Amino acid sequence: MRGIDRWTPSGENPGRRAATKRWAAVAGQMLLAFFALIFLFPGFLTLLNSFKTNTEIKMNPLQLPTRLSITNYVEAWREMEFPVVLANTFILTSLSTLGIILVSSMAAYALVRYKWRTSWVLFLLFTFSMVVPFQAIMVPLFANAKNMGLLSVLGLVPIYVALGCPMAIFMFHGFIKSVPEEIEESAAIDGASPLRCFFQIVLPLLTPVIGTVAILDVLWIWNDFLLPLLMIPGRTLQLAQYRFVGIYRQEYHLAMASLVLTASPVVLFYLFMQRYIINGISAGAIKG
Numbered sequence: 001m002r003g004i005d006r007w008t009p010s011g012e013n014p015g016r017r018a019a020t021k022r023w024a025a026v027a028g029q030m031l032l033a034f035f036a037l038i039f040l041f042p043g044f045l046t047l048l049n050s051f052k053t054n055t056e057i058k059m060n061p062l063q064l065p066t067r068l069s070i071t072n073y074v075e076a077w078r079e080m081e082f083p084v085v086l087a088n089t090f091i092l093t094s095l096s097t098l099g100i101i102l103v104s105s106m107a108a109y110a111l112v113r114y115k116w117r118t119s120w121v122l123f124l125l126f127t128f129s130m131v132v133p134f135q136a137i138m139v140p141l142f143a144n145a146k147n148m149g150l151l152s153v154l155g156l157v158p159i160y161v162a163l164g165c166p167m168a169i170f171m172f173h174g175f176i177k178s179v180p181e182e183i184e185e186s187a188a189i190d191g192a193s194p195l196r197c198f199f200q201i202v203l204p205l206l207t208p209v210i211g212t213v214a215i216l217d218v219l220w221i222w223n224d225f226l227l228p229l230l231m232i233p234g235r236t237l238q239l240a241q242y243r244f245v246g247i248y249r250q251e252y253h254l255a256m257a258s259l260v261l262t263a264s265p266v267v268l269f270y271l272f273m274q275r276y277i278i279n280g281i282s283a284g285a286i287k288g
Contacts, residue, residue, distance in 0.1 A: 043263075050256035057252045072257035080240040080258055086265075088153045089237045092228075093221045096160035100217050101210055103161055104168035109198055111169070112176045113184075123173060129166045134226070142230050151231050159231075160221055168213045175209045176202065215273045222266045237262040 049057050050072055051065040076082070107126075111119045145151060145159060184197045192200070228236045234243075241258035244251045 046256050046259050049252065050260050052253055052256075054251055054253045057256070072253045073261065076241075076244070076254045076257040076261060079243070079254065080237075080261075082237075082240075082261060085235060085237050085240040088232075088235050089222060090265075092153050092156055092160070092236065093218055095154075095157045096164065096221050097214055097217045099157060099161035100164040100168050101213055104165045104213070105172050105203065105206060105210070106198065107165065108169045108172035108176055109202060112173060113181070113194075123169070126166045126169045130170065134163070138226070138230060145231060153232060153235060156228065156231055159227070160217075164217050164220070168217070171209050171213060172206065175206060179205055211273055215270060218269060219266060 045061065048065065049061055051068050051070075052072075056063065056065065111123050141159070145155065149155065150159065179202055183201055187197050187201055188194075223238060225238045225242075228239055233239060241255060241262055243249070244255040244258060
């Protein structure tokens with residue numbers, strides 16, 4: 001009958017259930033927005049304090065600046081030798097990321113496609129190396145790098161490639177298992193070599209995982225502090241901005257400006273590439 005609520009066999013009102021779901025969704029979104037604001041607050045505070053004087057920051061870091069000026073950015077740019085350290089960091093990050101993608105994708109392809117008796121053993125060794133902390137190997141790593149003449153920006157590239165390959169191999173390995181072998185067999189019948197099959201057929205299909213690996217490794221290498229500190233002190237962005245805060249110097253206004261300058265390129269890269277993260281992680285971890 002009209003005007004009488006319809007009830008399900010269990011005695012629950014469908015309208016009330018839908019309203020409850022809507023309120024639960026709204027509450028969930030508000031909670032996520034709250035945590036997002038908490039996450040973004042340090043970045044906002046850094047940007048806010050980058051326009052203040054050192055005295056204003058020490059008196060009240062939450063207060064708005066009395067005037068907007070780019071003096072802090074100009075001075076930080078000059079003291080950091082920003083173009084030089086930016087070029088060093090960009091070269092180190094780009095070459096290391098490209099090396100990780102190339103080496104790990106080829107290694108994962110070989111471990112999946114070639115059924116060696118040692119394939120799974122090698123894969124487990126790569127996976128196990130992911131849990132070894134860097135602090136456990138940094139002293140012998142520094143000694144070997146010094147003996148091999150790798151204490152330079154370009155010398156760090158093979159070290160980053162070696163450290164970044166285990167996780168990338170794990171992700172590529174899971175995705176390559178989902179690629180049908182029949183595609184490569186058809187190309188092989190037409191005379192394509194295994195190397196050509198990989199670069200022309202398999203590698204283009206790995207775009208989601210390549211994007212994810214690129215994002216994760218760029219964020220890691222660009223923001224890394226400890227390894228460059230051991231190998232090439234003062235030659236990257238992270239090390240250059242470290243000079244503003246120390247035992248005998250606390251210039252927080254310049255440190256805030258240097259943080260904004262250092263983080264801006266990688267934040268823009270992340271915003272451009274973020275759509276690959278979830279797709280790539282889920283593809284590499286679930287498929288196969």
